[in-house]
Amino acid sequence: MQTKRLTPYLLILPATAFLAVLFLVPLVQTIWLAFSQGNAPSMANFQRMVSDLNFNTALRNTFLLTLFVVPVQIALSLAMGSLAMHIGKGRETILWIWTIPLGISDLAAGLVWLSILQNSGYLNSFLYGLGLIERQQAWLTYQTPIALFFGIAMAEIWRSTAIVMIVIVAGMNQVPKDFNEAAQVFGASRWTRFTKITLPLIRPALQSALILRTVLAFEVFAVVYTLGGRNFPVLMGEAYTWQNTNQNYGVAAAYAVLIMVISLVATFVYLKAIKVDPERLP
Amino acid sequence: MKITKTTSRLLGGAALAGLMLAGAAASAETIFLSTQLRPLEEAQAMRGDILKGVPDVNYVVEEPPQFPIRMTAESQTGRHTISLVGALHGELAPLAERDIFMPLNDLAAELAAAGMPQSVLDLGKLGTDDQEYIPWMQATYVMAAKKEALEYLPEGADINALTYEQLIAWGQAMKDATGAERIGFPAGPNGLMARFFEGYFYPSYTGGVVRSFRSADAVAGWEEFKELWSVVTPNSTNYAFMQEPLLADEVWVAWDHVARLKEALNVFPEDFVTFPAPAGPHGRGYMPVIAGLAIPQGAPDVDGATAIIRHLTQTDTQLLTAELVAFFPTMEVDLPEGGEDGVSLLASAVSATQSAPDALISLLPIGLGDKGGEFNKVYMDTFQRIVLNGEDIAATLAAEGDVLNALMQDTGAPCWAPDASSEGACPVE
Numbered sequence: 001m002q003t004k005r006l007t008p009y010l011l012i013l014p015a016t017a018f019l020a021v022l023f024l025v026p027l028v029q030t031i032w033l034a035f036s037q038g039n040a041p042s043m044a045n046f047q048r049m050v051s052d053l054n055f056n057t058a059l060r061n062t063f064l065l066t067l068f069v070v071p072v073q074i075a076l077s078l079a080m081g082s083l084a085m086h087i088g089k090g091r092e093t094i095l096w097i098w099t100i101p102l103g104i105s106d107l108a109a110g111l112v113w114l115s116i117l118q119n120s121g122y123l124n125s126f127l128y129g130l131g132l133i134e135r136q137q138a139w140l141t142y143q144t145p146i147a148l149f150f151g152i153a154m155a156e157i158w159r160s161t162a163i164v165m166i167v168i169v170a171g172m173n174q175v176p177k178d179f180n181e182a183a184q185v186f187g188a189s190r191w192t193r194f195t196k197i198t199l200p201l202i203r204p205a206l207q208s209a210l211i212l213r214t215v216l217a218f219e220v221f222a223v224v225y226t227l228g229g230r231n232f233p234v235l236m237g238e239a240y241t242w243q244n245t246n247q248n249y250g251v252a253a254a255y256a257v258l259i260m261v262i263s264l265v266a267t268f269v270y271l272k273a274i275k276v277d278p279e280r281l282p
Numbered sequence: 283m284k285i286t287k288t289t290s291r292l293l294g295g296a297a298l299a300g301l302m303l304a305g306a307a308a309s310a311e312t313i314f315l316s317t318q319l320r321p322l323e324e325a326q327a328m329r330g331d332i333l334k335g336v337p338d339v340n341y342v343v344e345e346p347p348q349f350p351i352r353m354t355a356e357s358q359t360g361r362h363t364i365s366l367v368g369a370l371h372g373e374l375a376p377l378a379e380r381d382i383f384m385p386l387n388d389l390a391a392e393l394a395a396a397g398m399p400q401s402v403l404d405l406g407k408l409g410t411d412d413q414e415y416i417p418w419m420q421a422t423y424v425m426a427a428k429k430e431a432l433e434y435l436p437e438g439a440d441i442n443a444l445t446y447e448q449l450i451a452w453g454q455a456m457k458d459a460t461g462a463e464r465i466g467f468p469a470g471p472n473g474l475m476a477r478f479f480e481g482y483f484y485p486s487y488t489g490g491v492v493r494s495f496r497s498a499d500a501v502a503g504w505e506e507f508k509e510l511w512s513v514v515t516p517n518s519t520n521y522a523f524m525q526e527p528l529l530a531d532e533v534w535v536a537w538d539h540v541a542r543l544k545e546a547l548n549v550f551p552e553d554f555v556t557f558p559a560p561a562g563p564h565g566r567g568y569m570p571v572i573a574g575l576a577i578p579q580g581a582p583d584v585d586g587a588t589a590i591i592r593h594l595t596q597t598d599t600q601l602l603t604a605e606l607v608a609f610f611p612t613m614e615v616d617l618p619e620g621g622e623d624g625v626s627l628l629a630s631a632v633s634a635t636q637s638a639p640d641a642l643i644s645l646l647p648i649g650l651g652d653k654g655g656e657f658n659k660v661y662m663d664t665f666q667r668i669v670l671n672g673e674d675i676a677a678t679l680a681a682e683g684d685v686l687n688a689l690m691q692d693t694g695a696p697c698w699a700p701d702a703s704s705e706g707a708c709p710v711e
Contacts, residue, residue, distance in 0.1 A: 053663050119517060120530050135461055136532070141516035142670055229470045229520040230666075241471070247347055247655035 033253035045250040049242075049258070052251075058233040064149070065224075065234065066217040069156050073213060074206070076157070077165040081172050082194065095169065099162040106159065110226025113155035114140075117227065142231040152232060155223045160216065164209045171205025172198065207274045214270070215263045235259050311338040312586030316368035317346045318419075318573045319607055327606040336593050338586065346370075350377060350652070353578065357382050362580040366587035368418055371405060371572040372646040372654060378414040379649075383576040385412035389588060393595055397614040406574055408648070415574030416591050419600070419609035422570050423477065424631035426524070426543045426556050431534035434459060442634045444560040446486070446506060449535075453513030456534060463515040466533030469665070472522035474539050476658035479665065481569025481644040482537075483507065486562030490701040491644060492708045495686055496679035503562065504668050504675045511669050519670070528554075539571070540628045544608040547624030556631035558638055565642035567700075568635050572646075573609065604629070642700055649695030660686045683710045 037044045049055055080098060084091055101109065116122045119136040127133045139147040175198055183193050199206075221236035239255035242248050319328050320343040329341050344352060349369060354377070356362050367374075367383075377383065390403055390413035398417065406415040427441075434455040435441065439448045449465070456464040469475040480491055487503030488494035521527055524538035525546035536543070537559055547554050558566060575594065577587045593599055600611035608625050610632055635641060650657050664682045667673040687710040697708035 053666065119532050138515075138517055140520060142519050143516045225471065231519050244347065245471070245655050246659050247652050 030253045030256055033250055034257045037250065045254040048248075048251050049254045052238075054233040054238055058235050058238045061232055062218060062220070062235045065153060065156065065220060066214060068153050070210070070213050070217055072153075072157055073161045073164050074168075074210065076161050077168045077209070080161075080165050081168045082198070084169060085172055098165060101159050102162040102166075104159070106222035107226060109155060109159040110223040113151065113158070113223070114226050117151050140227055140231070145231075148228055148232055152224050152227050155227060156217075156220060159223060160213065164213050167205050167209040167212065168202060171202035174205075175201045203274055204276045207270055207276055210274070211267050211270050214266045218259055218263050218266070235262075311340045312365045312583045312590065313340050313342060313363055314366045314368065314587075314590060315342050315344055315349075315352070315364045317344055317349045317370065317373055318368050318609075319343070320345070324607045331606060332594070332599060332603055333590070336590055339590055346373060349373060353377050353382055354380070356578065357580070360580065362578060362582055364578055365581040365583040366590055367576050367578065368573060369576075370646065371415075371574060372648060372650075374415050374574050374576055375408050375648050376651045378408050378410075378576070382578055383414050384579045384581070384584075385414070386416055386577065386591075387413050389413070389416060389591060393613075396595070397597075398595065398612055399614055402572070402612050405572055415576035416595065417612040418573045418575045418594055419603055420570055420572050420612055421540050421609050422568060422632055422635060423474070423481065423537060423539050423559065424543070424556050424628065424635060425535065425537045425559055426528060426547065426554050426627075426631075427535040428528065428531075428553055429555060431456060431464065432555065441555065441557045443638065443640075444557065446510065446560045446562050449560045450506070450510050450513060452535065453510065457513050463513050464534040465510075465514045466521060466524055466527050466536045467514060467518045468521045468524050468536075468538050468542065469518045470521045474542070475665070476661045477539075477569060478537060479661040480647065480658075482559050482567045483562075484661075485567030485642045485644040485700050486560070486564055489564035489642070492686065492690060492697060493701045493704075493711050495710045496676075496683040497711065499563070500679060501675050504664075504679070508669055540608050540610075540632065544624050544628065547627045549624075551624050551627055554627060556627045558631060558635035558641075561638075561640050565640040566635070566638050567642045567644050569644045569646065572612070644700050645698045647695070648698045650689075650693050653689055653693050656689055657686075660689065686710050 034045055036042055084095055087094060104112070114121070117139045119138055123139070124133065124136050127137070138144060139151055141148070179197050179201070180193055183197055188196070219236050220234055221240065224232055224234050225237055225240075235255055236259060239252050239259070242255060243252035314333075316328075319325055325341065325343055333339050333341060346369075349367075350373070353364075353367065356364060357380070374383070386406075390406070393416065394400060394403055402417045402420075403413070406413050406417050408414050425444075431452075432441070434452060436448050436451040436455065439452070444452075453463065453465045467473070467475055467478065483503065484491045484494065484500070487506075488497055488499040490497075494500055515527075515533060517527070517532065523542040523545075524533065524536035525543050527533040528536055528543070528546040529549065543556075547556070559568060560566070575591050577584060577591075581587055594603075595613060597611075597613060597615050600613050600615055604610050605625055608628055610629065647654060647657055660682050663685075664678055667678045667682070668675050690707045690710065694707045696706065697704040701708060
């Protein structure tokens with residue numbers, strides 16, 4: 001009897017130990033690094049971070065990018081998911097093609113878009129071929145912030161919409177077919193069925209997708225770094241620069257803590273804002 | 283049949299195990315840790331060609347930020363694995379201050395007799411009486427231009443004695459003719475633009491680096507630099523290595539580290555010319571980059587390490603190093619001139635720089651310890667604020683000067699050339 005009660009705890013013990021060693025310890029170390037200076041508690045790193053030249057720009061850019069990219073991705077994924085639900089034959093193939101970008105690393109995705117958008121890239125060659133431009137046009141410089149923003153946003157959307165779509169398609173698969181059929185019998189339009197039946201029923205999936213994507217959007221780095229370099233500072237990029245180029249681990253840790261806090265707040269907001277019935281939770 | 287297969291597999295396994303055992307037995311090799319020649323091709327050239335003939339050497343590379351951590355850890359725990367280190371002057375200096383290296387005075391005397399200039403050897407003393415490291419190889423920064431850019435060179439300008447005014451006129455002429463900015467700088471995240479300000483711009487315009495940071499000369503210099511930037515391609519803030527935009531024909535005239543231009547010059551040597559960086563009112567600032575070899579205190583194989591140093595400082599090896607990785611000799615060696623390859627092109631620019639009558643040497647920062655990154659940041663932030671964001675020059679220099687002063691006070695680093703020497707921390711005047 002006694003052993004039986006202990007079994008579940010014994011089974012999760014390795015995973016818990018693993019998490020403690022490889023996740024909790026570095027987490028505590030990072031927090032201490034951020035809130036200390038010369039082994040004494042101090043807010044100096046945060047003061048340094050907030051007063052830095054690029055802090056406000058990085059904060060603004062990260063939020064702008066998240067606020068633009070995440071809604072576009074959710075809308076796209078809902079559209080793609082609905083389309084996929086209506087396809088009979090070849091559905092698997094289409095889903096498979098849509099998820100190809102998932103298998104590509106952030107850095108590689110950035111490089112793909114760099115080869116399109118750089119001066120001697122495909123876009124310029126294409127526009128030149130059509131006679132629309134006379135010479136190479138720069139899209140990714142500090143002088144073209146709007147083109148740079150859309151370039152980065154496009155690369156991000158291309159790279160990571162698939163993960164949202166997978167979660168949403170999984171949610172849509174769980175919506176019972178008879179609901180839709182019943183609504184159809186009563187003459188509900190396609191839009192009404194989507195807003196009144198599908199959307200409310202995929203709430204748990206939507207919530208997971210939003211949390212996942214938003215947290216990842218706050219951590220955006222490689223794509224921005226490849227396309228924009230220093231021209232488009234984001235929070236994660238600043239953390240990297242402080243750690244690697246400026247070699248100040250304290251300020252880098254302060255950035256890491258800030259990103260963590262923002263992610264936690266965003267998760268909390270989604271958990272509160274999108275109500276999910278307890279019985280529909282997995 | 284089946285039995286034979288199994289047997290052969292077993293035999294293969296036994297042979298492999300035997301080899302591994304033999305490897306373990308022969309592991310009394312000398313470990314040579316280096317922050318230089320890290321890229322795969324350079325490390326391969328080092329292992330396969332440059333270190334050829336040296337028995338039992340294991341060439342291991344390390345990223346610069348990890349290097350001091352590893353060296354300090356070995357020194358503190360007393361568990362030494364590394365017998366020889368190769369790193370930049372600025373990377374070795376803070377470790378030497380903590381007494382991590384053994385003095386190499388006898389070896390230095392030997393090399394002085396063999397033809398290493400005393401001025402170069404003295405760099406390895408780091409201002410002490412002992413030889414902390416042996417100068418191994420050197421590099422610097424030069425300019426490269428495509429030959430088609432030469433027709434826009436302002437009249438009467440000598441490419442080997444260019445001034446910043448002439449560079450601006452040159453850039454303007456190219457912009458007028460082609461409709462695009464054709465000068466490029468490596469001002470991207472991995473570019474070495476900070477070194478341009480520390481070793482070229484500031485010495486040329488103010489005669490100093492730290493002391494004169496916010497002088498009237500500096501204000502005038504930044505005004506002229508803004509003018510220069512109007513003919514520099516805006517893509518510059520994305521560039522890391524200038525060889526790529528030169529090869530892509532995006533840029534016609536570029537400034538960069540010799541190792542970061544080498545590829546373009548090697549591929550199309552007949553398409554390029556190389557020349558020294560321009561001169562300002564105070565002379566032609568230039569920054570030599572010295573890499574040195576040092577033996578840690580408590581190294582397991584001092585004899586092996588000494589043998590490697592002797593090998594690497596031999597005339598033939600030094601010439602081979604220049605040929606393969608474009609780092610130039612520290613020994614008094616004549617480089618083969620007039621060749622058609624990239625390395626001879628670079629060598630001619632290096633010697634034109636060193637022998638320029640108005641040359642003004644600016645050393646790599648010394649004594650900043652792990653604050654080197656933040657020192658660079660002061661110059662890059664100043665650039666970003668004045669040139670990219672268009673902030674007021676005097677106000678920016680005043681504010682960033684305070685940051686620089688605090689940094690110097692914090693580290694206590696004394697002035698280095700071309701700043702006049704100081705008692706204690708180098709002041710921002």
